[in-house]
Amino acid sequence: MREESRIYQVLKYMRDYRLDILGISETRWKDFGEEQIEDHTLLYSGQASKHEHGVGILLSKKASGSLLEWKPVSERIITARFRSRVRNVTIVQCYAPTNAADLDVKERTQGGNVEEEWKAVKDTFLACCGDLLGHRNKDCKDHISADTWDKILYRKTIKDKLNCAKDQSTKETLAYQYFICESDVKRSARRDQRVRAAEIAGRAEHAANTGNTRELYRAGKELCNKPPSHRPIADKSGKLLTTQEDQMRRWHEHFAEVFHTVVDGNDDTETEVEETSTLNISVASK
Known part of the structure; x- marks a missing residue:
């Protein structure tokens, strides 16, 4: 042109x-x-x-x-x-330069360190996302035993061999082995589920005998596969409080207002309550 x-x-x-x-x-x-x-x-x-x-x-x-x-x-x-x-x-x-161009021109245009630069950018993004969002736990169920996980991995190995097999007789043999492994995995998973249910039921019975209604409620939720939700409370302006310190401080403000409302008609009692009612808003150690 x-x-x-x-x-x-x-x-x-x-x-x-x-x-x-x-x-x-x-x-x-x-x-x-x-x-x-x-x-x-x-x-x-x-x-x-x-x-x-x-x-x-x-x-x-x-x-x-x-x-x-x-x-x-x-x-x-x-x-x-x-x-x-x-x-x-x-x-x-x-x-882009043609094949007849000099090597330094090609490297300068195409980027001789493109892969290294991209790896550095990718690692930076992954590190930032890991710090901000955390890592996803790949283990779906905590109650599954190590023996069951070994059977699941062995079943996956058989499945990979079955997908790569080309001979019909080999496919039939591997398909039968996969069927046996599938049944064994399901049987082992049901056994782990029964052990988990028995452990939760034991905790619920102990909580009922000791009058621990909170633990009894949690055990009932776990048996129904519905873990109790922990919703954050909000301050007076409607902003959600996500940390334990802010939530405890909000509870302190709430109960302080309630106590003041109750004793509002008696000045002497109100002064006495203010002097003696010092709430501990520090987070309890686990």
């Missing part, structure tokens, strides 16, 4: 195909800039001293009105950002 007539040929093809945005390689224009060509706009980026390489983005009048910003990165990369009805869109036009 170094010759002026070439750009008009590109404009003709662009109108014929009804394109609003067209990325161009080998523009061979110096420096970078924005050129108005009839009712179209050309954004280009090239070398400073030679008519070599170069990239550009040709925009129609409609696309020019949606242009937010553009950046000439180098003679081989140019970016442009547009506003759309759904979201903002970024377009990157890149011109």
Whole structure:
């Protein structure tokens, strides 16, 4: 596109195909800039001293009105950002070197340390997500015994062999082994479930005998596979309090208001309550 007539040929093809945005390689224009060509706009980026390489983005009048910003990165990369009805869109036009180019040019353009840089970015993201969100516990059930987990892993091994088998007789043999392993896993899981139910029932019986209604309630929830929910309380403005310290402080404020309301008619009693009722709002140690 170094010759002026070439750009008009590109404009003709662009109108014929009804394109609003067209990325161009080998523009061979110096420096970078924005050129108005009839009712179209050309954004280009090239070398400073030679008519070599170069990239550009040709925009129609409609696309020019949606242009937010553009950046000439180098003679081989140019970016442009547009506003759309759904979201903002970024377009990157890149011109990679051919096989005949020098090795240093290829490495500089393609990024010789792309994999290392991407690994560093990926590790940083994973570390930040792990610190903020935590790690998911892959063990679904805590009550499953080690023997049952071994049987589950062995069943997975048989399943992998069955998926990779090609001989029909081998598939039939492995399918029968998988059926046996499946039955063994289910039988072992039911046994672990009965042991768990017996342990929870023992705790519930002990709680009932000692009058511990809280533990009795929790045991009943666990037997129904519905663990008790721990919902945070809110302050006076409606903001949720998620820490134990804030919740204990809110309870202290609540009961202080209740006690003041009860003794509001007797000044002497109110003074005595204020002097003697000192609540401990520290979190109890487990």
